[in-house]
Amino acid sequence: MSAFVMEPKITADEISVPVEDLDAAEAAEVYREHGCLVVRGLMKPYIEEMAADIGATVRQSIEMLDRAERKPEGWVSPNGSLFIPAPDGYSRDKQIMTVGISYTTSAAFLRAAMDPTALDILEAILGPNIELFGQGQSLVKEPVGGHPKHLHQDSAYFEHRFEGPVGILTYVVDTDLVNGALHVVPGTHKQGQLQHIDTSSHLGLDEDEWPWEVSLPITGQAGDSIFFHVRTVHGSKQNHSDRPRPVFINRYRRPDDFAIIRATTTSNRAEAESRAQLARREDEPPGLMVRGFRPYSETGGAGSDGAR
Numbered sequence: 001m002s003a004f005v006m007e008p009k010i011t012a013d014e015i016s017v018p019v020e021d022l023d024a025a026e027a028a029e030v031y032r033e034h035g036c037l038v039v040r041g042l043m044k045p046y047i048e049e050m051a052a053d054i055g056a057t058v059r060q061s062i063e064m065l066d067r068a069e070r071k072p073e074g075w076v077s078p079n080g081s082l083f084i085p086a087p088d089g090y091s092r093d094k095q096i097m098t099v100g101i102s103y104t105t106s107a108a109f110l111r112a113a114m115d116p117t118a119l120d121i122l123e124a125i126l127g128p129n130i131e132l133f134g135q136g137q138s139l140v141k142e143p144v145g146g147h148p149k150h151l152h153q154d155s156a157y158f159e160h161r162f163e164g165p166v167g168i169l170t171y172v173v174d175t176d177l178v179n180g181a182l183h184v185v186p187g188t189h190k191q192g193q194l195q196h197i198d199t200s201s202h203l204g205l206d207e208d209e210w211p212w213e214v215s216l217p218i219t220g221q222a223g224d225s226i227f228f229h230v231r232t233v234h235g236s237k238q239n240h241s242d243r244p245r246p247v248f249i250n251r252y253r254r255p256d257d258f259a260i261i262r263a264t265t266t267s268n269r270a271e272a273e274s275r276a277q278l279a280r281r282e283d284e285p286p287g288l289m290v291r292g293f294r295p296y297s298e299t300g301g302a303g304s305d306g307a308r
Contacts, residue, residue, distance in 0.1 A: 010186055012218050016040055019117060028124035031166075035189030035232035042118060043170040044223030049108035051172050051222075054138050054246045057081065057101040065094060073202060073264050084201070087145045095142045097201070099246070102135035103288070109136050113250040118168060119291050121227065122252050125166055129292030133158075133165040133251040140246045141180045146239035150204030151185070151215060155230045156196040156269065157203060159261040161279070164230035165251040172246040176219045179241040182226055182234060183215035189229035202264050205233065212237070255294045258284050 016038040017027050031037040043050075061081035068075035074084040080100030086093055103110040113132060122130055141147060155164060175181050188194075196203040210233065218226055228234055239245045260279040263269030286294065 010034070010216070012038060012216060015186065019044075022117060022121075024117075024120040024124045027121050031121075031125055031227050031229070034186040035229040036184045036186055036234075037121075037227040038218055038220070039117075039121070039225045039227070040220065041223050042168075042225040043112055043115065046108050046112040046115075047170075047172060047222045050106070050112065050170075050248055051246070053106040053108055054099055054101055054140065054172060054248065057099050057105070057138075058096060058140055058244070058246075061096060061100060065092075068094075072268070084147060086142075090145060095145075095147055096140050097147055099138040099140050101138050101248075103132070104135060106136075109248065112170070112248070114290050118225070118250075122166060123291060125227075126163070126252065126254050127292075129255050129289070129294065130252050131255045131287035131289050131294070133253045133287055137249040137251075138246060139249070140244050141236070141239035143239060143242050143244055146180065146245065147201055148180075148238045149201045149235045150199045150207065151183070151210045151212070151233050151235035152196060152204040153188070153194055153231045153233055154228075155193055157263060158230070158259045159193060159276075160230065160253065160257050161260050161281075162257040163254065164257065165253040167228050167230065168225050168250045168252075169228065169247050170225045170249070171220050171222055172248065173243070174221050175224075175245060175247075177217055177237075178239075179243070179245040180236045180239040181217045181219045182236050182247075183212065183217050184226070184228060185210075185215050185233035188233040189231040191231070193231065194233070196266065196269070198266050203266070203269065204235070252290070253287070255286065255289065255292075256281065 015030055015034050019039055019041040060079055061077045064077045068077045074082050076082055082098040083094040084097045086095040197206050258281040260276040261272040263272050
């Protein structure tokens, strides 16, 4: 059984702050206490362009689906979008999960990743030196049954040596319980790495031990952003609306941190765990610095947090 211990019940309002007149230190304290933070309206300036860029990438991906390559996780189109099996009765046998959009294809995505208010909060959490982890991520739940994402920790996919990445998930459309709002389980970032199993949406927690009832749904408007710790349990249900539900995610970490385990299934995670002690910072390419400075290191790693 899971070691889950329910945090005293809180509401979404108790972990939410408006972007106007935001106090970064206070916002960071909410994040540290609960492992999640909602900033209402944070990414609103980027939504129109992000919606257009994600939509264009989705259409492109569907057009080239017949050229998708089979992978353990599903089918990957030439532009990098990931498809998984569609539910029975869907208009095609594959549905999109992860969209092949990144900082190299969308200028709006990169601008959103460098938002000054977001970086102020991140500095209060991570310290003065911050790098991007990855190339950004967008997930789209297609309409009328778009895939659920089981409750999980992101650290099941990319466990780090130190604090690990802070994720910022942003709604591109108004999002509610019908079209697949994000659910979080506040406080679970304090419980360490949990045992995951293989699910229809890759690694996830056992639903018998982690039912949806333990989670807190975060409904919101386009431009609302949810900060979450790499070990905070979260997930989302199916999209039962007649329109797609897109989100985009930016992830950040200290420049001296690095992944020790990368996985998508229990089998490749077990293999990665056996090599975790061999992982080194220089095995990973450095991410784009979005705040602060990366001191030179002979080994290719960054200097200690806060070094100048």
